[in-house]
Amino acid sequence: MSYNLFTEVSKVLKGKDKAINMPPVPKQVSDFLGKLGALEEVPMHNLIIDNKYLPLGRENNAEKGCIKLFALDPEWIECLINGALSLADENDQLILGEAMTGKYTAEFYYNEATEKVKKQIIGQYLPEKFEEELKNRLENNGVKYEDKTPTANQSNWKYTGFFIRSSIVSTWKGVEIIAYGKSDTTEKIDKKLQVVKLEQISYDIIYCICEGLIEKIEIIQPAETIHFDTSRIDIVKRSGNDGVLNISEIAKKNGFKDSAMLAEKLLAIPYKTELTIDRKIVKTWK
Amino acid sequence: MLSKNDRNEEKVLKLQSFARPPLPGGTYVLKTKLFTDAGKDGLKGMPSKFEAKEIKFQITAPRFGISTELIHSVYPLPGSTGDYQNTLPHIVLKRKTFCWERVIDGNKTNFDKPWVCLLVFTEEEVKLEQIKEMTTETFLKEDADVKVPILTLNEDEKIAKTKLKALELDMNLFKRVAPKLDEINFLAHNRQVNTNNKGNNDTNGDKGWYTTVVANRLPIKGITNYAFLVSIEGCTTYMEEPMIANDSRKLRLCLLHQWQFIDMDEKLEDVVKNLNNNVKPLTIELKEGANPTEHIKRCLDFGYAPINHIRRNDEKSVSWYRGPFVPLNAEHHAIKTYKNADQALRFDANTNMFDISYASAWQLGRLLALQDSSFSIALSNWKNAYKRDRPIKIAKDLLLKQNVNQELLSSFINDAESDEVLTDYLIELWNKNTK
Numbered sequence: 001m002s003y004n005l006f007t008e009v010s011k012v013l014k015g016k017d018k019a020i021n022m023p024p025v026p027k028q029v030s031d032f033l034g035k036l037g038a039l040e041e042v043p044m045h046n047l048i049i050d051n052k053y054l055p056l057g058r059e060n061n062a063e064k065g066c067i068k069l070f071a072l073d074p075e076w077i078e079c080l081i082n083g084a085l086s087l088a089d090e091n092d093q094l095i096l097g098e099a100m101t102g103k104y105t106a107e108f109y110y111n112e113a114t115e116k117v118k119k120q121i122i123g124q125y126l127p128e129k130f131e132e133e134l135k136n137r138l139e140n141n142g143v144k145y146e147d148k149t150p151t152a153n154q155s156n157w158k159y160t161g162f163f164i165r166s167s168i169v170s171t172w173k174g175v176e177i178i179a180y181g182k183s184d185t186t187e188k189i190d191k192k193l194q195v196v197k198l199e200q201i202s203y204d205i206i207y208c209i210c211e212g213l214i215e216k217i218e219i220i221q222p223a224e225t226i227h228f229d230t231s232r233i234d235i236v237k238r239s240g241n242d243g244v245l246n247i248s249e250i251a252k253k254n255g256f257k258d259s260a261m262l263a264e265k266l267l268a269i270p271y272k273t274e275l276t277i278d279r280k281i282v283k284t285w286k
Numbered sequence: 287m288l289s290k291n292d293r294n295e296e297k298v299l300k301l302q303s304f305a306r307p308p309l310p311g312g313t314y315v316l317k318t319k320l321f322t323d324a325g326k327d328g329l330k331g332m333p334s335k336f337e338a339k340e341i342k343f344q345i346t347a348p349r350f351g352i353s354t355e356l357i358h359s360v361y362p363l364p365g366s367t368g369d370y371q372n373t374l375p376h377i378v379l380k381r382k383t384f385c386w387e388r389v390i391d392g393n394k395t396n397f398d399k400p401w402v403c404l405l406v407f408t409e410e411e412v413k414l415e416q417i418k419e420m421t422t423e424t425f426l427k428e429d430a431d432v433k434v435p436i437l438t439l440n441e442d443e444k445i446a447k448t449k450l451k452a453l454e455l456d457m458n459l460f461k462r463v464a465p466k467l468d469e470i471n472f473l474a475h476n477r478q479v480n481t482n483n484k485g486n487n488d489t490n491g492d493k494g495w496y497t498t499v500v501a502n503r504l505p506i507k508g509i510t511n512y513a514f515l516v517s518i519e520g521c522t523t524y525m526e527e528p529m530i531a532n533d534s535r536k537l538r539l540c541l542l543h544q545w546q547f548i549d550m551d552e553k554l555e556d557v558v559k560n561l562n563n564n565v566k567p568l569t570i571e572l573k574e575g576a577n578p579t580e581h582i583k584r585c586l587d588f589g590y591a592p593i594n595h596i597r598r599n600d601e602k603s604v605s606w607y608r609g610p611f612v613p614l615n616a617e618h619h620a621i622k623t624y625k626n627a628d629q630a631l632r633f634d635a636n637t638n639m640f641d642i643s644y645a646s647a648w649q650l651g652r653l654l655a656l657q658d659s660s661f662s663i664a665l666s667n668w669k670n671a672y673k674r675d676r677p678i679k680i681a682k683d684l685l686l687k688q689n690v691n692q693e694l695l696s697s698f699i700n701d702a703e704s705d706e707v708l709t710d711y712l713i714e715l716w717n718k719n720t721k
Contacts, residue, residue, distance in 0.1 A: 005712075008684050023671055026668050027664075029661060039610060041654050041657075046647075048609055053571075062560060063557055063560065066564045067565045067566070068566055068613075069566070070589070075618065078618075079624065079630055079648040080648070080654075082648055083647065083651025083653075086651075096621055122493075157616075164561070167363075167557060225378065227361050229372055231372045242506070248472075256472065259475035264301055266374070271558070275565065277565065
């Protein structure tokens with residue numbers, strides 16, 4: 001009998017199709033690798049090692065501030081994941097390859113986005129309306145409802161982002177940032193990108209990572225910090241010329257019945273700034 | 287729920303004039319009475335009345351101080367200088383019902399009046415020395431010169447002797463600046479905002495709801511202005527009294543929060559404009575006059591930073607490092623594995639320096655994995671199962687194609703050399719077939 005089972009088995013083991021019969025990756029493993037891909041556990045110091053990347057600067061007695069653009073380097077992530085997998089097998093290309101298809105991280109981002117929206121709308125909608133609202137809000141943020149498979153950008157690790165260092169970060173606590181990219185069909189810059197990370201890391205530094213190439217950034221003053229602009233209505237001051245307002249007279253004159261009406265009329269229009277990014281300043285690796 | 291005004295249906299911002307808490311703070315008594323007429327129907331010996339019970343309970347609400355965690359933001363920013371002439375200072379708090387958690391004068395019909403107000407004074411009117419720390423007991427001790435809020439302490443507060451910050455103001459200054467009783471309603475409201483495009487969760491308030499208290503005074507230009515959030519519980523009589531000439535009395539108020547700012551001509555618009563002119567790739571910015579060599583400049587342009595590096599042999603040197611963020615359009619190449627961090631070290635011959643970026647990432651990944659025991663355990667179990675089960679599965683597939691009989695199996699087992707797992711499996715199979 002010439003047939004040797006052992007040599008045949010080892011032939012298959014060493015063969016090209018290595019992924020054959022791979023048992024499903026446990027959830028703890030895929031979750032953790034997804035988190036690593038999203039740089040979730042990585043200390044800030046390892047992300048940006050020197051303050052000189054983000055100078056505040058002053059010019060003509062006014063603060064300069066800076067917006068610094070970047071792209072995510074997938075090879076750095078690959079090394080990070082490789083290091084984590086080295087606990088079991090340094091040469092494990094199989095699971096590293098799986099992780100680098102971006103599917104674990106895509107899943108992590110999807111779960112994060114749904115959790116965030118759920119927190120906002122919980123208790124405000126009836127169960128049947130809840131899913132609908134969840135779907136709407138997710139799609140408004142560039143996330144496909146109940147679709148955890150990585151998008152083309154996610155599987156190619158096309159993430160871009162920026163740091164902002166400015167006093168607006170502290171003045172406008174909870175500043176809103178919306179990033180736009182090119183539309184899939186037309187060349188227009190009107191596609192809302194999924195913001196996968198938006199984190200304030202110090203009182204005047206915030207950073208943001210988006211899926212895909214950022215072409216335009218919109219920075220909006222948060223609604224809860226909008227101030228009261230008295231030039232918007234007729235004001236009446238108390239006698240004494242020391243800036244004290246006669247609120248009851250103002251209310252009478254303008255027909256305010258309560259504080260909400262007063263606030264509605266006095267609140268300044270949220271400040272909004274649009275920023276189109278010149279792609280030329282970003283070089284390509286040579 | 288109790289929304290009086292739900293105007294502005296747009297999702298950007300909702301305003302509400304007040305939010306009533308389920309119960310305002312204070313001492314409550316719950317009385318129970320139980321009686322039955324069962325005795326009449328022949329159930330003899332059944333008492334018709336039962337002992338009445340009284341349960342005392344407290345609803346605690348902030349009174350003499352608030353936690354800084356409750357404060358979301360203040361405007362103008364503490365210590366800032368800016369153009370605030372036409373703006374009213376305000377404070378944003380993270381709890382929806384905050385301003386209505388106490389009843390200002392104990393009169394239940396005044397539940398819609400906030401118990402706090404925001405007072406603005408200049409440094410000429412108020413000196414910071416007028417803020418004193420004292421216990422609630424001393425705070426409420428009135429004398430001829432100093433008037434105090436009319437409050438009753440509950441038993442817990444009497445025992446606790448909480449320390450608070452008291453602000454002593456000239457009575458006439460208070461009357462001149464403080465809002466009147468019919469004005470305070472206008473100075474506090476709720477806002478709900480859409481929290482979709484925001485960063486950290488902790489700034490999101492009470493499901494997107496915030497309470498805002500607005501001052502009734504415009505900042506005075508050119509000097510330091512103080513904003514004081516004070517409790518006006520028990521102060522209603524002083525707010526309504528007309529001013530008395532040459533009033534030397536003082537009023538003691540409980541100070542909850544304070545900050546200061548200077549009204550000057552720096553505009554936020556300019557800050558944003560400057561920011562827009564400073565969009566750059568993420569690289570280190572050198573000081574003016576620095577003149578790096580061509581090779582070093584190239585590394586800096588690629589987003590590297592020089593950092594101190596102590597080698598294994600204790601030798602001190604400088605190496606290049608960058609994080610995962612690069613000022614370039616990065617591409618992903620083929621999968622490559624490193625057996626240890628050192629393998630991922632790279633050397634830049636032009637500058638004679640190591641690039642430790644990938645080696646650090648590798649090491650960091652390993653350390654993070656070690657920290658997470660549920661991951662490391664799951665990973666090694668999975669790996670072992672994979673190593674054990676895969677040859678068996680392949681063997682099974684191959685055996686299906688063969689005509690398996692005992693003779694063939696024993697010949698396979700005789701072939702066995704090193705693979706114990708597979709041999710064990712084959713022996714098991716042989717045993718099964720013999721039975």
